[in-house]
Amino acid sequence: MNLLLSFAILIHFSTHFYGNCIPDNVQLGSQTTLVVPGLYILGFVGRAFILETSQPVPNFRVGLTVEAVEGKYVCSFDVFLGDFKVWSSSHLSRFFTSEKCVLGLTWDGDLQLTGRDDELGWRTATYGQGIQRLQLSNTGNLVLVDELNMIKWQSFHFPTNVMLWGQRLDVGTILTSLPTNDSNSYFSFEIQRKKLVLFLNSGTFKYSYWEFNPEKPVEISFVRLASNGLQIFNDESHKIAQIPSKRLQLLRFLAVENTTGNLGLYYYSTKTMKLEASFRALRNKCDEPNFCAADEICTVSNKCSCLEIKGYSRNFCRNSRVEMMEIRGAVSILRDVNRKIVNGTRESCADSCIDDCTCVGALFTSGNSECYLYEELRGVKEGGAGGRNGAGDGGRGLGDVSFMVKVLKGGKGGKTLKKWVLVLIVVGDGLVLFFHLTNEDILHKKENIKSTDQY
Secondary structure: OHHHHHHHHHHHHHHOOOHHHOOOEEEOOOEEEEEOOOOOOOOOEEEEEEEEOOOOOOOEEEEEEEEEEOOEEEEEEEEEEOOEEEEEOOOOOOOEEOOEEEEEEOOOOOEEEEOHHHOEEEEOOOOOOOEEEEEEOOOOOEEEEEOOOOEEEEHHHOOOOEEEOOOEEEOOOEEEOOOOOOOOEEEEEEEOOOOEEEEEEEOOEEEEEEEEOOOOOOOOOEEEEEOOEEEEEOOOOOEEEEEEOOOOOOEEEEEEOOOOOOEEEEEEEOOOOEEEEEEEOOOOHHHOOOOOOOOEEEOOOOOEEEOOOOOOOOOOOOOOOEEEEEEEOEEEOOEOHHHEEEOOOHHHHHHHHHHOOOOOEEEEEOOOOEEEEEOOOOOEEEOOOOOOOOOOOOOOOOOOEEEEEEEEOOOOOOOOEEEEEEEEEEEOOEEEEEEEOOOHHHHHHOOOEEEHHHO
16 A cells, blocks of 8 residues: 555656656746655655756656655655666755655755755755756756856766766765665775775775776876776876776766675666666675675675684784784785885784784785785685786786784784685585684695685
């Protein structure tokens, strides 16, 4: 019954503004109102489209939306390419309301979202600037213009997790995903002076998990999404690099996926009649930072298994009797530049983690003598030496990689670094992971046991 009611209200709202009834602009004094249901309806979405472009499907449309989220109703103003949301007023801050959701362009030129008792939930703050109307361009840019068609406000200046074709993003711009199931965790794509970087932001920690470095050591000024890829330019507006599309079709947008943190370039497939990815930065599930939970490892078969390590604990501050165990065949895809130590050795990297009571693991790369410390065991996967994620190091090898975990010390003595070997036991169709401190020659003699070096 609830689903039928939701569908009926959605049709009522949408058809009133759809098709030829949709104007090509919104004038001063215009208002669009959606009634918010009095009772909470799980899965409810009510939408009124008020603008759309004239190009062939998929075209851009702008809608006022009421959506059921976490026991409340969210009022938002959204831009869609087909059915894919490419911009939203609620991306960074949701406006919860009741009774009604109103979009209005005031007589003094301020575009606003209001709710019950005219509560203000979002605005462009463009009052007093001579605004005449709201328009939607063929590139998906939502703009407020004056009587001379000069742009006074545009959605392109407030990017979310999407970059549209033709859009330019300057150095320092950050695209952010919506929060994951953990409200303190989200993904971001950052345009830095030397490289493009994907980050997992978790509480106070910020871990990078993919990078794109131009082959030449040059500084980046801005990026632009072209028909055949993401183009990178320097301060003289010369193209210095490009992340190419794998398809001949026109690219429509770049997006940081909200659930996986992957970065994709998307085109419209006339064969499937859907938006498809022509490029993805992360090549397999184990490279996705949240594919496995904390204290789990991602296997070569893209499955997650618990890191059941004897002596491992999340809090070592109360016990100084600890040591580092090196796990051969394991690596972390995450890097925290704020917990990075350079020009050290594997042993000094281990000592740094031992001396830091918040550290639970460390990663050392011999090729550039870099040490990374971790406050949680996340992003761990089976792997060996070499580049990061198969991309992002510009083709430069990182040499041997040593992943170490802090454990409670079994005996007496000073700081120690022991080698553990990650092994797989094949049991039927499943895999059981465990760590064993033993002689490597013994492992090779046991039946049905394979070291990760054999993959």
